Amino acid sequence: MKKFGTLLVASIVLALGSCNDSGPKKRFLPQSTGPVNSLLVVMDTELWKGPVGDKIRDEFAAQIIGLPQIEPLFNITQLPPKVFKGTTMYSRSILFVEKDSTILAHISPDAYSKPQKVAVITGPTEEIMIKNLDSLAPIAIKAFKEVELAEAQKRFNRSLSKDKALEEEFGITMNVPSLYKVGKREKNFVWMDIQIPKGTMNIIAYSMPWNSFENDSTFVQDIMKMRDSIGEKYIPGPYENTYMITEKAFAPYVFPAEIGGKKAAEVKGVWEIHGYPMAGPFLTYIINDREHNRKMILEGFTFAPSTEKRDYMFELEAILKTVNFEPKAPVE
Template sequence: MRKILILVFVTCLAVTSCKDGASTKQDFTPASIGQVNSLTVVMSNELWEGKVGDNVRDQFAKSVVGIAWNEPIFTLRHLPETVFTGAVRKSRSILVVQKKDTTSSSYINKNTYSRPQNVAVIVAPTENELIETINKNADHIISEFNKTDLQITQGNFKRSLLQDTSIEDMFGVTMDIPSVYSIGKVEDNFIWLDRDIKNGTMNLIVYALPWDSFSNNATFISEIVSKRDSIGKKYIPGPNEGTYMDTEKAFAPSVFPAEIGGKKAAEIRGRWEIYNYSMAGPYVSYIINDKENNRKLVVEGFTFAPAAVKRDFMFELEAIIKTLKFLPKKASN
């Protein structure tokens, strides 16, 4: 009997040790490094300096939609494979491009050298096939990189959140808004928050439109501009009398499908300006289909930062908006 008890004890100890070992491996994976919207590209100098490198830059350093100046979606850092060692392997977003005598393929490895991390690998036997494989898979790879950067950014918000319930009380939604933002204006069906940055501001606005505000797809963009301009004229004045925010007419907004708070939405990216005054900048707006409340909920971020790079400012505003959650409706008595 004593031998049986000892055997059971030793077996339990071994199982526990195995479990501990498995969790320890995960726990001790180092944290990934690097700024958001940055990408380490690992490929030979020959490929980087030729048409394959040009194609990588075309796909992964193309301009951010809605920003007038050419700002790349990712800041690229090229490394040949021979120096891809040590700390650089902990980069959060990595793209590996290799010409090998094998079938063309593309895949993403998660948390290979650090956590969280995406290592996208593209392999093909010829340069033309590499370009074809890059073009075919770039959108998916970019989406995965962006998801991880959004998660990192949103996690950083939680260190210090704005303690204000104005948005919750008026619209029945919550967002993780950093405490560096403050409430600038609260009016009937409209809330405006902002934060100071060097030589400018970052802004969030929230308002609701009737469910039937947009008649059909053919006139959707023009109706978006019209509704947005009416809100700007009513609630967002410029620096001088008779000036107010509207939509820059020379820059047609771009519209993409989206999902916010578990509901279908339209993502609109474009340029705002101040009517009769020299001020302008990019905006990203989400029109959310909130059928349960018979409304279109609109949440928009816009930046004023003359002569500054605006990509990361807009990315932060997007990250805030994508934390939005709808609160359950309170039961009526």
């Protein structure tokens, strides 16, 4: 097994190196495969059962924030190195971990298929391997997520909506799958949705004045107030005097982001219906559109009770991240 592992490490290093070859020769690479948000972990089963495997699970199967139930970042499949061959090598996101005298912590694209990200961790002891995982995991997670987002976008780009509501109302375009339909359109508000098993996936868009959110100390509270006011005005619940608000029990998470080439805030949390027991996850981007003196708000939210929602929200994120501000915004 040790000899096989060493040979496999060498083959991976050679494959990664050939990806960076600047010469004119190009390798043919098959299309990568696998469900979105899946991760293939190639490592010895005994390592997988021990502290190194625990570290991998802690990092790559960590709970996703902003969902109402526990769901992992990636669905992990573990394979021992001896069966890492054939079509398994075409997996889109791969983490290779091997106990070896060589110390590596490296990520490279398109080693065996395209598009693909392969992260390699090796070390002579479990302690060194865990240390390398600790330093590489955030970078690897970002790389895996990027290739998974690209795959999700590739899949829905095959059939896009021709509706012009976003362009006519806000001067923006977005790659929205054709099955999404505009259900409500008013001045400065567009709502698109799609029926899914047991519920709906939704996209809303509106703008706020440029000077909104000027006080950093009340930023999160101001986001909640904005969402609640929009929900009360545009997103009714099933009965009179019921409408969407931000869940009060837990404040949403806020992160810096860049969307459509512009700085933005990414907001993740849970919505609920005021006066009625309904809830679900939301993802909001508050985008600084200085050229048009506004904050452009794009949001995706899902209603799917008793159902896992990670992949629904991932698709919404992939859609929102295709926003393009190149078209001119409408004149007020």
